[in-house]
Amino acid sequence: MLVKQKIRFCLRxxxxxxxxxxxxxxxxxxxxxxxxxxxxxxxxFACGLPLKxxxxxxxxxxxxxxxxxxxxxxxxxxxxxxxAKPGFINFTVQNTWLWNQVETILSEGESYxxxxxxxxxxxxxxxxxxxxxxxLHVGHGRGAVLGSTLANVLSAAGYQVxxxxxxxxxxxxxxxxxxxxxARYLQSQGKNVALPEEGYMGDYMIALAEDICQEYGDKxxxxxxxxxxxxxxxxxxxxxxxNIKEDLELLGVDFDVWFSEKxxxxxxxxxxxxxxxxxxxxxxEKENAVWIETSTLGEDKDNVLVRGDGSPTYFxxxxxxxxxxxxxxxxxxxxxxxxxxxxxxxxxxxxxxxALGIDPAQLEVITYQLVxxxxxxxxxxxxxxxxxxxxxxxxLEEVERDACRFIFLSRSADSQxxxxxxxxxxxxxxxxxxxxxxxxxxxxxxxRLAEQKNIQYNQGDVSLLTSDPEMTLIRSLVLLPETVxxxxxxxxxxxxxxxxxxxxxxxxSFYKQxxxxxxxxxxxxxxxxxVEATKIVLSKTLHLMGMSxxxxx
RNA sequence: GCGCCUGUAGCUCAACAGGAUAGAGCAACGGCCUUCUAAGCCGUAGGCUGUGGGUUCGAGUCCCACCAGGCACACCA
Numbered sequence: 001m002l003v004k005q006k007i008r009f010c011l012r013x014x015x016x017x018x019x020x021x022x023x024x025x026x027x028x029x030x031x032x033x034x035x036x037x038x039x040x041x042x043x044x045f046a047c048g049l050p051l052k053x054x055x056x057x058x059x060x061x062x063x064x065x066x067x068x069x070x071x072x073x074x075x076x077x078x079x080x081x082x083x084a085k086p087g088f089i090n091f092t093v094q095n096t097w098l099w100n101q102v103e104t105i106l107s108e109g110e111s112y113x114x115x116x117x118x119x120x121x122x123x124x125x126x127x128x129x130x131x132x133x134x135x136l137h138v139g140h141g142r143g144a145v146l147g148s149t150l151a152n153v154l155s156a157a158g159y160q161v162x163x164x165x166x167x168x169x170x171x172x173x174x175x176x177x178x179x180x181x182x183a184r185y186l187q188s189q190g191k192n193v194a195l196p197e198e199g200y201m202g203d204y205m206i207a208l209a210e211d212i213c214q215e216y217g218d219k220x221x222x223x224x225x226x227x228x229x230x231x232x233x234x235x236x237x238x239x240x241x242x243n244i245k246e247d248l249e250l251l252g253v254d255f256d257v258w259f260s261e262k263x264x265x266x267x268x269x270x271x272x273x274x275x276x277x278x279x280x281x282x283x284x285e286k287e288n289a290v291w292i293e294t295s296t297l298g299e300d301k302d303n304v305l306v307r308g309d310g311s312p313t314y315f316x317x318x319x320x321x322x323x324x325x326x327x328x329x330x331x332x333x334x335x336x337x338x339x340x341x342x343x344x345x346x347x348x349x350x351x352x353x354x355a356l357g358i359d360p361a362q363l364e365v366i367t368y369q370l371v372x373x374x375x376x377x378x379x380x381x382x383x384x385x386x387x388x389x390x391x392x393x394x395x396l397e398e399v400e401r402d403a404c405r406f407i408f409l410s411r412s413a414d415s416q417x418x419x420x421x422x423x424x425x426x427x428x429x430x431x432x433x434x435x436x437x438x439x440x441x442x443x444x445x446x447x448r449l450a451e452q453k454n455i456q457y458n459q460g461d462v463s464l465l466t467s468d469p470e471m472t473l474i475r476s477l478v479l480l481p482e483t484v485x486x487x488x489x490x491x492x493x494x495x496x497x498x499x500x501x502x503x504x505x506x507x508x509s510f511y512k513q514x515x516x517x518x519x520x521x522x523x524x525x526x527x528x529x530x531v532e533a534t535k536i537v538l539s540k541t542l543h544l545m546g547m548s549x550x551x552x553x
Numbered sequence: 554g555c556g557c558c559u560g561u562a563g564c565u566c567a568a569c570a571g572g573a574u575a576g577a578g579c580a581a582c583g584g585c586c587u588u589c590u591a592a593g594c595c596g597u598a599g600g601c602u603g604u605g606g607g608u609u610c611g612a613g614u615c616c617c618a619c620c621a622g623g624c625a626c627a628c629c630a
Binding site: 446 | 567571575594622
């Protein structure tokens with residue numbers, strides 16, 4: 001159990017005791033929030049509970065604090081507490097506990113920081129899921145980094161995580177893609193044909209068509225259009241999917257499952273979900289189409305499930321898909337990561353889940369704001385169909401993977417993001433990620449030197465670590481578990497980037513002030529333990545973020 | 554027009570479900586390498602947290618109104 005939690009309990013018990021003895025009025029307790037004071041002078045943990053209780057108890061906060069204090073029985077990790085105006089109770093941890101944590105980190109290695117929050121619960125994280133009709137663009141990169149990091153974090157927090165990419169391999173856009181590609185192919189073969197009105201206009205389609213010409217020649221010319229369309233569509237899809245997979249690999253992202261939309265129609269999920277909706281009588285036929293009456297379920301309007309031409313909409317597929325996640329595969333929680341342009345879709349899907357008898361709270365959708373791309377001062381507009389896009393590949397050819405991940409990760413999903421390609425390229429060398437990795441490499445270098453000098457330190461005495469830089473460093477190390485906790489609970493992996501930077505700052509400062517390998521044999525051994533623990537924590541944090549922890553730079 | 558997100562230092566962003574003096578990086582300025590990596594350290598400067606009300610012992614954070622930007626409101630996905 002985290003120390004934070006133990007403090008929470010000891011406060012709760014103290015209030016209950018005080019209330020039992022009649023020293024405090026019997027009011028209901030609010031949630032007890034334990035935080036880290038900004039100023040170290042106030043100790044390691046702080047709680048403003050007396051302030052929160054002042055109103056309901058009609059007593060001055062300082063009086064409440066003193067009453068609580070009378071009955072506090074401190075957990076072993078805490079050395080002392082203090083009451084501070086206007087009504088805080090501050091706690092300071094035992095040095096022995098901090099020293100023990102260094103040993104704990106050394107013995108646990110990179111499993112340090114892992115938690116049992118999820119208790120093995122099965123959770124799915126679905127992300128990217130871009131249509132295989134064109135290359136990934138920069139925005140998809142953001143979703144990919146967000147999703148893969150979140151999956152790592154949840155896994156560390158004790159969930160059984162599966163990652164998934166939903167492949168839209170059927171439907172209107174795929175038909176459109178086929179026709180666009182076929183037109184480009186015919187053009188490559190010297191035919192004078194026009195592209196479909198709303199077709200995919202990007203130059204990559206020309207390159208793709210030429211690529212197919214190289215490989216297949218005029219083979220597709222000599223077959224009926226119907227057949228050629230299907231054939232070329234399949235070939236094109238596979239090639240683009242291959243590209244998408246390469247892009248994701250460059251970004252260090254992979255998936256446990258690639259889920260094909262088409263299979264929803266082949267394996268019955270679609271029919272089952274639709275039948276269930278009909279049974280709940282929230283499906284009607286009107287205006288020559290099949291609708292779900294979402295308006296009677298709390299939405300603004302009804303939505304079409306099956307078009308006039310008999311083909312299901314994306315929404316219908318999505319209902320079947322999520323039905324599959326919960327009803328067939330039994331995930332207890334599902335996290336979807338979508339671009340903000342799908343924002344409006346969230347309540348509809350949740351409403352449909354409720355109609356299927358699935359608790360909508362089991363589905364959590366994280367929408368990330370769109371990436372605005374700049375080249376210098378100029379804004380680049382993104383549109384796959386018009387083709388004027390900056391691809392993820394283009395970005396990755398210019399900006400290194402770890403740097404790219406760090407930039408995407410260091411903004412909260414809610415905030416719109418400016419990604420200046422020029423800047424990212426130019427500044428790649430002083431991106432914060434290198435600052436963090438440099439700290440790791442520096443430690444590796446110290447440990448190499450210790451090895452060269454044949455210094456054994458497993459008998460090192462960590463209680464020799466008493467100076468400010470040393471204790472500050474240990475205090476930073478022990479924040480890893482709660483950083484994982486908050487990132488996993490809030491589903492906000494950007495906390496990791498800030499923790500990583502803090503860790504590096506504290507280490508670099510320690511490094512400047514404390515020589516590790518010195519003539520003081522005993523101190524050398526204890527400091528070697530400390531820096532090795534630091535290396536573990538840095539490495540773990542970098543790995544959670546999907547970045548490398550280099551031994552040298 | 555309805556809804557969602559955002560507005561914090563010159564720029565890019567944080568602020569741990571309301572807390573103590575709002576923090577980093579970059580850019581600017583001034584110092585620090587005969588010792589384990591200077592991709593580093595130490596310091597200076599930079600703010601009416603978009604505006605106006607409200608709730609609270611306490612508001613960047615919650616509520617209302619307004620201003621500005623983004624997204625979305627399809628028988629596209």
